[in-house]
Amino acid sequence: xxxxxxxxxxxxxxxxxxxxxxxxxxxxxxxxxxxxxxxxxxxxxxxxxxxxxxxxxxxxxxxxxxxxxxxxxxxxxxxxxxxxxxxxxxxxxxxxxxxxxxxxxxxxxxxx
Amino acid sequence: xxxxxxxxxxxxxxxxxxxxxxxxxxxxxxxxxxxxxxxxxxxxxxxxxxxxxxxxxxxxxxxxxxxxxxxxxxxxxxxxxxxxxxxxxxxxxxxxxxxxxxxxxxxxxxxxxxxxxxxxxxxxxxxxxxxxxxxxxxxxxxxxxxxxxxxxxxxxxxxxxxxxxxxxxxxxxxxxxxx
Numbered sequence: 001x002x003x004x005x006x007x008x009x010x011x012x013x014x015x016x017x018x019x020x021x022x023x024x025x026x027x028x029x030x031x032x033x034x035x036x037x038x039x040x041x042x043x044x045x046x047x048x049x050x051x052x053x054x055x056x057x058x059x060x061x062x063x064x065x066x067x068x069x070x071x072x073x074x075x076x077x078x079x080x081x082x083x084x085x086x087x088x089x090x091x092x093x094x095x096x097x098x099x100x101x102x103x104x105x106x107x108x109x110x111x112x
Numbered sequence: 113x114x115x116x117x118x119x120x121x122x123x124x125x126x127x128x129x130x131x132x133x134x135x136x137x138x139x140x141x142x143x144x145x146x147x148x149x150x151x152x153x154x155x156x157x158x159x160x161x162x163x164x165x166x167x168x169x170x171x172x173x174x175x176x177x178x179x180x181x182x183x184x185x186x187x188x189x190x191x192x193x194x195x196x197x198x199x200x201x202x203x204x205x206x207x208x209x210x211x212x213x214x215x216x217x218x219x220x221x222x223x224x225x226x227x228x229x230x231x232x233x234x235x236x237x238x239x240x241x242x243x244x245x246x247x248x249x250x251x252x253x254x255x256x257x258x259x260x261x262x263x264x265x266x267x268x269x270x271x272x273x274x275x276x277x278x279x280x281x282x283x284x285x286x287x288x289x290x291x
Contacts, residue, residue: 005281008230009245012228012249016146022146026138027135030138030168
């Protein structure tokens with residue numbers, strides 16, 4: 001009875017042949033997804049790692065470079081302001097001197 | 113001999129799987145993977161998806177395959193896992209129509225109907241019991257081989273086989289009584 005039953009299950013569950021074109025579809029799917037996915041994943045991982053390393057190394061340099069440029073610009077601005085200030089002081093002194101001369105004529109001019 | 117070592121195959125049949133043309137590997141094993149998936153899921157589209165995924169994974173793991181026997185074991189294991197995952201996604205259970213052979217004679221014999229009924233009853237079994245029966249009766253694996261393939265204990269496999277067969281026997285008896 002048991003043997004007969006198991007024999008029937010064997011017969012009922014025989015392998016089913018795949019439909020026509022199955023192997024071709026399977027191979028095409030594996031070819032389209034397989035190696036490309038593997039390679040791209042592998043390289044994407046390496047690329048991401050390399051990019052991360054480059055960023056990690058270069059960020060402090062970029063930061064230092066920007067800071068140096070900012071300090072140079074600041075120094076140039078200070079110099080320009082100092083020069084402008086000196087020029088303005090000079091012009092102001094000249095103007096005050098001219099005004100003083102015009103308001104107090106020289107004694108020689110008075111006697112004539 | 114340890115079942116694991118036994119399943120990896122003998123030295124004589126050891127192969128460098130990554131040197132074998134992939135077309136040949138597909139030709140040898142795709143029917144097995146497709147059939148396991150079809151019997152389990154009952155849908156040829158899903159069975160093809162499972163087969164494609166199994167071979168895709170194989171293509172990425174060829175260097176780890178040690179022999180022809182190991183390859184078959186590996187594919188069965190991956191197919192079984194993929195089938196159970198797929199089943200849990202959809203929770204669909206229906207009779208695999210594609211597995212039904214066309215009757216050759218004009219009248220459908222009682223034997224044909226009985227086999228058909230068995231297939232329908234197997235499709236209704238809980239997923240782990242169903243996969244165990246498929247591996248036992250379709251793939252003719254021994255209980256230790258099934259345990260190894262599904263990564264479970266031998267006692268658990270024996271228990272599933274007993275339960276599955278008892279359920280089939282009971283339901284077949286019941287339908288016969290009704291008829």
